[in-house]
Amino acid sequence: MxxxxxxxxxxxxxxxxxxxxxxxxxxxxxxxxxxxxxxxxxxxxxxxxxxxxxxxxxxxxxxxxxxxxxGPSGSATDLSVRTGITLIEEDRYYYRGVDATELATRHSFEEVAEWLWTGEPTPGAAFFAPETTVEAARRAVNSLPEHTTTTDRLRVAAIAAATEDPLRFDLSEDAVLGAGRLLVPTLVAALPQNRPDHRDDGPLARRLWTRLSGRAPDGAGLRVLDTALGLLADHDLAASTLAVRVAASARAHAYAAVSAGLGALEGPLHGAASGLAHRLLLDVLDQGTAGPVIAAELRAGRRVPGLGHRLYAGEDPRAQALFRLLEEIPRAEPALLAARDIVATTARHTPLHANVDLALAVFTVSCGMPASAGETVFAVARTAGWIAHALEEYGERPLRMRPSGQYVGPKPPQPLPYP
The missing domain is CATH 1.10.1660.10 (Multidrug-efflux Transporter Regulator; Chain: A; Domain 2)
Structure with missing residues (x-):
């Protein structure tokens, strides 16, 4: 001492x-x-x-x-958060010090998730949920109207899974890890299958495929999907991850923290951005050239989706990794050419590189998936990162993320608004 x-x-x-x-x-x-x-x-x-x-x-x-x-000013307004999970540096990013693109291309999504959670290699990691939890989530999701978004379904599934876990308020590391290993497969299992005759087992990527496409899964396509899940598992303090950490700071349980992340993810500037890129890509394929499609986007005052990223001066490394795999799939060639046309056309005025949303769009279009498929992949993948950040935040001082508001309203005292 x-x-x-x-x-x-x-x-x-x-x-x-x-x-x-x-x-x-x-x-x-x-x-x-x-x-x-x-x-x-x-x-x-x-x-x-x-x-x-x-x-x-x-x-x-x-x-x-x-x-x-x-912070140095004495008011709790600094949202910088110390984290040992993801580092973004010089157009690369790393999971616990390991190159994330190499990790995701060489290992399964489940193994990537375990690395994010524990920092320990877990060869052959597999995630399965109890049938009672899956059935509760499916019943809740099936009760929703047809126009319900995928993210809404996932949020409802997360809440249903929480009600089946009487130990959800246990915030110890083992309990939270158990919740993560249960919640990720439950989110996938709760979504309706496009191929109900297909066996719902095997790696998580294979189970997710049947929720995204009516086509039979193949090795090359599954590899792209599994890699995409690993690449998207975390990306430092994105908006949804910050929402998760704020919830965890208030000591919300893991299911509630993930639900907070899903709420932030649904914005068009975050998880839903891949759906916008998907529709843009379909328009270019329909027109046969990117020129008129890009012109229509700019005339409407909209930002061209799938291009640029505030954290990377060059091409998004996640997009690079997915494009390399997609180049090995013959049926992806038309969508790849359309994506390159989008980048080249836009670069005449603004030098923007492809981001992961455009790469995801190439994948979903090539595999006959709906526009919402990219958002589903994003949400399932990012759940792994959210669990990692919740775990990290539970080890910090509670309620530490309490910035002070800068009041700009009428100077008090003001008269009462009613006579």
């Missing part, structure tokens, strides 16, 4: 691990992580295996954590 300058005659006060965790607003496991990093000292009392902590040192660490959360 570190030495402390205690006031003369003042007894040294010791805290238990539970008391220390409560004062710091973290889990007991995080307290021991502080010890291993040298941020806290600990001592075992004679005749006991339990560790105790100096109250003054714990209080000082709590104050320091609050200052760091508040």
């Amino acid at each position: 570190r030495d402390h300058d205690l006031a003369p005659g003042r007894p040294e006060r010791r805290l238990t691990t539970k008391e220390t965790a409560e004062l710091l607003g973290v889990k007991p496991e995080t307290v021991y992580a502080y010890v291993s990093r040298g941020l806290l000292g600990s001592r075992r009392e004679p005749g006991s295996r339990a560790s105790t902590f100096d109250a003054q040192e714990v209080t000082a660490l709590a104050r320091r954590n609050r200052r760091e959360a508040a």
